[in-house]
Amino acid sequence: MDAQQAALNNMLAGTIEVLERQVDQTLVELEKVSKDEDELAALRRRRIAEMKKTQTEKQEKIERGHGDLKNVNDVKEFFANCKKTDTVVCLLTGQNTESVQLLRLKLTKLAKIYFTTLFVEASSERVPYLFENMQFNRSRLPSIAVIKRNICVGYLYEVAGNELNVLEKRLSENGALDPQDKEQSEQRARPAKPQPTKTIRGRNYDDSDDDY
Incomplete structure (x- = not known):
């Protein structure tokens, strides 16, 4: 094997090693995202169950x-x-x-x-x-x-x-x-905060059709 071939093999081996590390890192990140999504899904299920329980208790109190x-x-x-x-x-x-x-x-x-x-x-x-x-x-x-x-x-x-x-x-x-009752009542009475307007960066759109 000549020196040029050996250099190519070394470069290829180095490239493969870098790619393997990148793939490993990607897999780690994907696994983390998957775990985060699972945790979020579990949290959402618990939150929905709590809301249903609260609503049921509230309905029972209304009936009483x-x-x-x-x-x-x-x-x-x-x-x-x-x-x-x-x-x-x-x-x-x-x-x-x-x-x-x-x-x-x-x-x-x-x-x-x-x-x-x-x-x-x-x-x-x-x-x-x-x-x-x-x-x-x-x-x-x-x-x-x-x-x-x-x-x-x-x-x-x-x-x-x-x-x-x-x-x-x-x-x-x-x-x-219960002071918490008053806090919740005041929160419900407050007007909802307006959501910030999202701006799409990039192309500027014109109301005029003159360019077409």
């Missing part, structure tokens, strides 16, 4: 009366609601006065914001046994009971004249409201 001020018509219904929901805000009312009507409107607004909490109203006229069972002083109506995990943890008195923000603060201080 979450998102509105629900009237309780008997004691059995009241305790069933308390067992199914971790946090219940119960408006205790007597006569249907103007102040009670205003209080209903405020609690209805809060119910739409704080979806996790169940807001209900119990009237001493419709469910008198409930007031007797709770040993509640009817002279202090209207009032609000905060119930957590089926246990009454406190009462809010003199609530009829409270402004919405004051009522919200008092309920929050008693652990009746």
